[in-house]
Amino acid sequence: ETGVTQSPTHLIKTRGQQVTLRCSSQSGHNTVSWYQQALGQGPQFIFQYYREEENGRGNFPPRFSGLQFPNYSSELNVNALELDDSALYLCAIRGGASTEAFFGQGTRLTVV
């Protein structure tokens, strides 16, 4: 449908561990953003990448980091996981002059 795929779909990690979440999209979508959505909340902006460079960041600590690759895929890395990091993590892509954002289905992370 949207051409945005996230992996894995579900994940359980232990407090203090590290996690890498992945997002892939069709070519031409050169802007990718990551969001954290806690239960009952709206998505919160983590950061945004454009042509492999971070060009925007929300109010998240440095242990949240990311990458965008030449094929437009992207990673979100979270170090030293905390219980409050349990949430749905969404990536969204936009391409060209379009402002519509297409979301992946999300990765549901549970930290125990």
Place this chain on the structure above:
Amino acid sequence: RKEVEQDPGPFNVPEGATVAFNCTYSNSASQSFFWYRQDCRKEPKLLMSVYSSGNEDGRFTAQLNRASQYISLLIRDSKLSDSATYLCVVMIGGYSTLTFGKGTMLLVSP
């Protein structure tokens, strides 16, 4: 003050009813405005963009009042399939990042 504020609801309405959602935003430099729909445990999907002149898409009408920093969504003739959370979204800044409200839950009953 939150950047985008919405009444979380839930709004419980019968099929066929008309329902309206409101949203306010705090950043006067906001550039673009949207309503997204999110079904339970699914990703958000664009419902419609919002323009100062107002825009309509079938049973859905969106309005923007820049002076009051206020956005609205009107749904006429509600269907069971309209049950979802409606997210008010504002695009801010030179890098066009999206800021979401908390969402308003709509439950349409038979």
